[in-house]
Amino acid sequence: MSKVLVSDPIDQAGIDILSQVATVDVNTGLKPAELIEIIGQYDALMIRSGTRVTQEIIEAGTQLKIIGRAGVGVDNVDVPAATRRGIVVVNSPEGNTIAAAEHALAMMLSLSRHIPDANASVKRGEWDRKTFVGAEVYKKTLGVVGLGKIGSHVATVAKAMGMKLLAYDPFISTERAEQLGCQLVDLDLLMQQSDYITLHIPKTPETTHIINATTLAKMKPTARIINCARGGIIDEAALAAAVKEGKIAGAALDVFESEPLGESDLRAIGKDIILTPHLGASTTEAQVNVAIDVAEQIRDVLLGLPARSAVNIPGLGPDVLEELKPYMQLAETLGKLVGQLAGGRVELLTVRLQGELATNKSQPLVIASLKGLLHQALRERVNYVNANIEAKERGIRVIETRDASARDYAGSLRLEATGTLGTHSVTGALLGDKEIHLTDVDGFPINVPPSKYMLFTLHRDMPGIIGKLGSLLGSFNVNIASMQVGRKIVRGDAVMALSIDDPLPDGILAEITKVPGIRDAYTVTL
Numbered sequence: 001m002s003k004v005l006v007s008d009p010i011d012q013a014g015i016d017i018l019s020q021v022a023t024v025d026v027n028t029g030l031k032p033a034e035l036i037e038i039i040g041q042y043d044a045l046m047i048r049s050g051t052r053v054t055q056e057i058i059e060a061g062t063q064l065k066i067i068g069r070a071g072v073g074v075d076n077v078d079v080p081a082a083t084r085r086g087i088v089v090v091n092s093p094e095g096n097t098i099a100a101a102e103h104a105l106a107m108m109l110s111l112s113r114h115i116p117d118a119n120a121s122v123k124r125g126e127w128d129r130k131t132f133v134g135a136e137v138y139k140k141t142l143g144v145v146g147l148g149k150i151g152s153h154v155a156t157v158a159k160a161m162g163m164k165l166l167a168y169d170p171f172i173s174t175e176r177a178e179q180l181g182c183q184l185v186d187l188d189l190l191m192q193q194s195d196y197i198t199l200h201i202p203k204t205p206e207t208t209h210i211i212n213a214t215t216l217a218k219m220k221p222t223a224r225i226i227n228c229a230r231g232g233i234i235d236e237a238a239l240a241a242a243v244k245e246g247k248i249a250g251a252a253l254d255v256f257e258s259e260p261l262g263e264s265d266l267r268a269i270g271k272d273i274i275l276t277p278h279l280g281a282s283t284t285e286a287q288v289n290v291a292i293d294v295a296e297q298i299r300d301v302l303l304g305l306p307a308r309s310a311v312n313i314p315g316l317g318p319d320v321l322e323e324l325k326p327y328m329q330l331a332e333t334l335g336k337l338v339g340q341l342a343g344g345r346v347e348l349l350t351v352r353l354q355g356e357l358a359t360n361k362s363q364p365l366v367i368a369s370l371k372g373l374l375h376q377a378l379r380e381r382v383n384y385v386n387a388n389i390e391a392k393e394r395g396i397r398v399i400e401t402r403d404a405s406a407r408d409y410a411g412s413l414r415l416e417a418t419g420t421l422g423t424h425s426v427t428g429a430l431l432g433d434k435e436i437h438l439t440d441v442d443g444f445p446i447n448v449p450p451s452k453y454m455l456f457t458l459h460r461d462m463p464g465i466i467g468k469l470g471s472l473l474g475s476f477n478v479n480i481a482s483m484q485v486g487r488k489i490v491r492g493d494a495v496m497a498l499s500i501d502d503p504l505p506d507g508i509l510a511e512i513t514k515v516p517g518i519r520d521a522y523t524v525t526l
């Protein structure tokens with residue numbers, strides 16, 4: 001019989017499901033060394049946010065087939081390390097949506113009416129009705145940052161309470177925002193005009209400290225901000241200072257840069273700051289939902305069936321998977337690339353299957369392309385199961401075309417993305433030992449294997465330009481691993497593809513486009 005280790009508190013409903021197919025050991029609060037010591041005996045590991053599943057733990061888990069995260073965020077799991085070892089990582093993308101949305105709404109109302117401090121005062125024996133005069137949310141403006149699953153539910157309920165809604169989400173269509181009664185605006189306008197601001201975005205390099213001293217300074221002095229998404233999206237020191245100095249009226253936080261919250265200025269501020277210990281998902285209903293959702297997937301994988309919400313491996317039958325896996329990786333890589341070249345909001349994705357791929361099962365490749373395209377916006381929340389639905393909700397139209405006569409490579413895939421900032425295309429193929437190669441960017445032929453960090457330029461093919469770019473990158477201490485130019489005619493337009501060892505430092509893109517002859521530059525992380 002298989003063995004499952006449950007290393008965080010999980011609802012009994014999940015344990016009952018696991019017990020149908022496995023021996024279940026519940027052992028919570030383990031130190032990393034203790035987990036490393038015992039993980040080798042287990043086929044599956046089920047966690048919440050408490051257990052940090054590092055590469056070391058994954059390597060010690062020699063029998064592990066699946067890691068199940070009872071919740072949304074898999075930021076406590078080293079997913080690339082699990083993928084390398086062929087371990088499926090599953091989550092529950094929707095099980096706690098309502099719980100988190102209701103917590104944000106509860107925070108907004110509690111802040112407005114000083115409920116935590118009023119309650120504490122009555123319990124101390126006082127009867128103070130002056131200190132706790134509040135504000136109504138009716139007819140006030142709520143700015144929703146991130147109009148995904150949780151943000152959408154918050155918006156729907158806030159609308160019913162008579163609030164006016166603004167939203168900032170660069171990956172959501174105007175139509176989707178309008179359906180929810182939200183006016184889509186940029187972040188600056190949202191910060192300036194909202195009476196309440198609520199954050200529902202993932203923590204990514206782009207969203208880390210997206211709310212900082214500069215953005216907070218744009219808020220009205222009467223405005224309040226709520227973060228039930230992820231710690232680190234708000235710069236906590238800047239927030240504490242803004243509330244203390246009366247630059248904004250208040251804040252409510254469920255999540256922190258470091259959890260549990262240690263020494264912090266936030267604790268010292270009275271009724272204008274409300275703090276809860278990452279309780280967004282802590283409702284009986286959500287814990288039953290996520291436990292069942294993830295336990296069912298662990299059960300299925302242990303029985304040799306596909307998982308429905310795999311973060312790293314598609315929920316397809318093993319035979320189809322084996323055959324298509326290299327092409328799905330190609331499609332996902334091209335999706336990530338074209339999404340970042342297009343920037344902004346993509347409205348149309350054209351997937352063209354060429355050569356022998358034209359006769360293949362196309363649906364998984366279209367899904368993998370969409371998963372790659374949406375990765376920038378959704379990170380681990382997009383998977384092979386929800387990519388289609390997420391794309392539809394964002395108003396992304398998908399067109400699929402086939403060209404069996406294309407003969408440049410045995411089989412190749414071309415993605416073209418049209419968005420608010422223009423159209424870009426990329427083509428790729430599997431060469432040699434099924435190695436992914438980019439064979440075309442924006443109609444310019446190249447032949448480069450993709451790397452984690454890349455820089456693309458669109459420039460005029462003229463003497464000296466490569467040297468100038470090389471020196472500029474050198475002056476920013478950027479090391480070039482490889483470089484290739486693709487052109488159609490001599491001294492015409494050209495594309496340069498550079499693989500670089502590290503992410504480009506801030507500000508360098510603007511410098512690159514100042515080099516005479518370079519029209520555009522795009523940085524990409526794959």
Ligand SMILES: NC(=O)c1ccc[n+]([C@@H]2O[C@H](COP(=O)([O-])OP(=O)(O)OC[C@H]3O[C@@H](n4cnc5c(N)ncnc54)[C@H](O)[C@@H]3O)[C@@H](O)[C@H]2O)c1
Nearest residue numbers: 100146147148149150171200201202228229280281377381
């Ligand atoms: N407090 C809790 O216990 C708790 C519980 C559940 C989820 N969460 C967190 O809540 C957040 C939202 O979860 P969800 O399920 O709604 O996710 P989701 O993926 O459905 O929605 C996230 C939205 O953020 C948008 N987005 C991405 N990058 C952005 C950017 N740079 N600027 C503006 N918008 C951007 C995406 O387009 C997407 O619409 C996540 O961070 C999740 O981890 C917290």
Ligand SMILES: O=C(O)CC[C@@H](O)C(=O)O
Nearest residue numbers: 048049071072073281282
């Ligand atoms: O496990 C929890 O309680 C937190 C869950 C939440 O942050 C999530 O990402 O789903």
